[in-house]
Amino acid sequence: DSGVTQTPKHLITATGQRVTLRCSPRSGDLSVYWYQQSLDQGLQFLIQYYNGEERAKGNILERFSAQQFPDLHSELNLSSLELGDSALYFCASSVLAATTDTQYFGPGTRLTVL
Amino acid sequence: AQTVTQSQPEMSVQEAETVTLSCTYDTSESDYYLFWYKQPPSRQMILVIRQEAYKQQNATENRFSVNFQKAAKSFSLKISDSQLGDAAMYFCAYRSARNYGGSQGNLIFGKGTKLSVKP
Numbered sequence: 294d295s296g297v298t299q300t301p302k303h304l305i306t307a308t309g310q311r312v313t314l315r316c317s318p319r320s321g322d323l324s325v326y327w328y329q330q331s332l333d334q335g336l337q338f339l340i341q342y343y344n345g346e347e348r349a350k351g352n353i354l355e356r357f358s359a360q361q362f363p364d365l366h367s368e369l370n371l372s373s374l375e376l377g378d379s380a381l382y383f384c385a386s387s388v389l390a391a392t393t394d395t396q397y398f399g400p401g402t403r404l405t406v407l
Numbered sequence: 408a409q410t411v412t413q414s415q416p417e418m419s420v421q422e423a424e425t426v427t428l429s430c431t432y433d434t435s436e437s438d439y440y441l442f443w444y445k446q447p448p449s450r451q452m453i454l455v456i457r458q459e460a461y462k463q464q465n466a467t468e469n470r471f472s473v474n475f476q477k478a479a480k481s482f483s484l485k486i487s488d489s490q491l492g493d494a495a496m497y498f499c500a501y502r503s504a505r506n507y508g509g510s511q512g513n514l515i516f517g518k519g520t521k522l523s524v525k526p
Contacts, residue, residue: 338513351513381450396514398452
């Protein structure tokens, strides 16, 4: 158990809908990362937050947004869902935002868009 | 842009034997970090081992060790005394050491190698 929690574990929804994925980092970690794992794209970095502020952005679609709250938990919002958004979404956390920090991954949220 | 390549989609090893998983990467940076992550059927991503590019000594964690060849941009993972619990997808990942720029902090993953362990 990495100490990173993600809810829900599974999510099934329809095209055009909006969902929110939640992540709680390890105790004491200030940085949160979101990754998407899909069959065709593999594991891709989406976005990073550090202590409430956006720190880095990857291949995140405009339909997707994220935020980190004062208690350091983070939410990834996916809207206008398409079939291709079906994937495993991981959250990872690290102590700071330094590149020396190891990222610890949560168990992931499996999103299925029908 | 940095890329990570794992040329072996699948590998198989006999229990108690040794197996080596290959990884190559492309970067123009001189300072970076390399990782191997394991993803068992539970889908959890588990850090196996980490290597700093400035260190010449190869990292070792119990039965797991790496062969880091910086000039060749190669980073292979050796698993000794393979166990049934080692069966998983293994991902090689790269991370820049830069603390600036839009890509700071994120991991760049290869496509993975599926390792099967035969009893």
